[in-house]
Amino acid sequence: MTDLQYDLIQSELSEPFVLPEGAVAHFNTYGYVKLKNVLSENLLAYYGELITDLVFRLNKLTKPMEERTTYERAFLQVMNLWRESEKVKEFVFSKRLAKIAADLLQSSGVRLYHDQALYKESSGGITPWHADQFYWPLSSPKTATVWIPLQATSMEMGPLAFAEKSHHVEIGRDLEISDESEALMNEALKQFELNETPFELGEVSFHAGWLFHRAGANTSGSPRKVMTMIYMDQDQKVTQPRNEYQQADWETWLLSRPVGGAADSELNPVLFTY
Numbered sequence: 001m002t003d004l005q006y007d008l009i010q011s012e013l014s015e016p017f018v019l020p021e022g023a024v025a026h027f028n029t030y031g032y033v034k035l036k037n038v039l040s041e042n043l044l045a046y047y048g049e050l051i052t053d054l055v056f057r058l059n060k061l062t063k064p065m066e067e068r069t070t071y072e073r074a075f076l077q078v079m080n081l082w083r084e085s086e087k088v089k090e091f092v093f094s095k096r097l098a099k100i101a102a103d104l105l106q107s108s109g110v111r112l113y114h115d116q117a118l119y120k121e122s123s124g125g126i127t128p129w130h131a132d133q134f135y136w137p138l139s140s141p142k143t144a145t146v147w148i149p150l151q152a153t154s155m156e157m158g159p160l161a162f163a164e165k166s167h168h169v170e171i172g173r174d175l176e177i178s179d180e181s182e183a184l185m186n187e188a189l190k191q192f193e194l195n196e197t198p199f200e201l202g203e204v205s206f207h208a209g210w211l212f213h214r215a216g217a218n219t220s221g222s223p224r225k226v227m228t229m230i231y232m233d234q235d236q237k238v239t240q241p242r243n244e245y246q247q248a249d250w251e252t253w254l255l256s257r258p259v260g261g262a263a264d265s266e267l268n269p270v271l272f273t274y
């Protein structure tokens with residue numbers, strides 16, 4: 001990559017993206033929004049390679065597929081890549097993406113909760129139904145994850161799928177990701193429309209912390225490479241952990257910041273503020 005190309009992708013990471021009309025309303029009503037042409041092919045190729053190298057270097061899940069649990073079959077999961085590479089940090093700290101999150105959440109600014117790469121291997125299984133905020137000891141529903149495919153993602157690869165409007169109802173909020181959550185939620189979520197569509201290269205989605213989502217198995221023969229960042233309102237407070245996962249998250253991603261205080265550990269920088 002030439003210096004000029006590198007400068008161009010740096011500007012792209014920081015320049016605002018003009019949200020299509022109705023995007024904020026769509027996010028509020030449906031709990032997610034899919035946005036096309038947010039990131040260029042060049043940018044995704046450049047950071048995609050760096051992220052992929054890190055995933056394979058840091059991944060600890062080496063068991064054969066047949067010996068894995070449903071959760072383990074879903075993807076290789078590597079977290080807080082921004083701490084491992086200054087270059088990947090540029091991507092994770094993108095103001096363009098953080099501003100979209102702030103605008104969708106109607107927040108004056110957002111912090112990072114954590115990032116994670118989610119690589120569904122070519123023989124990877126389904127990602128069962130779940131809502132992310134079950135895992136997070138955070139006081140308000142003002143959280144959003146950006147899901148960024150690093151290649152065009154066909155139906156055969158297992159694109160992220162959303163149970164529209166399911167963030168408005170309090171069902172299954174005590175369910176961790178499992179075969180049980182998949183069976184129970186398949187029934188319970190029949191009342192909601194499912195959005196399950198491919199992603200073009202450059203398209204990303206943002207979903208709310210309490211929105212139920214899943215992904216199909218990857219039957220495409222190629223890995224489904226995805227990077228995600230979880231944003232939270234900059235004024236989020238830490239709540240008393242309500243399950244063992246929240247306890248672990250509190251220690252790992254919030255560095256055990258005091259319950260009732262701001263979720264503002266050194267791992268949770270403000271990535272965009274007005």
Ligand SMILES: O=C(O)CCC(=O)C(=O)O
Pocket residue numbers: 074075118120127132145147160213214215226228
């Ligand atoms: O990538 C997947 O299969 C699941 C992603 C997900 O659950 C999330 O980003 O919250």
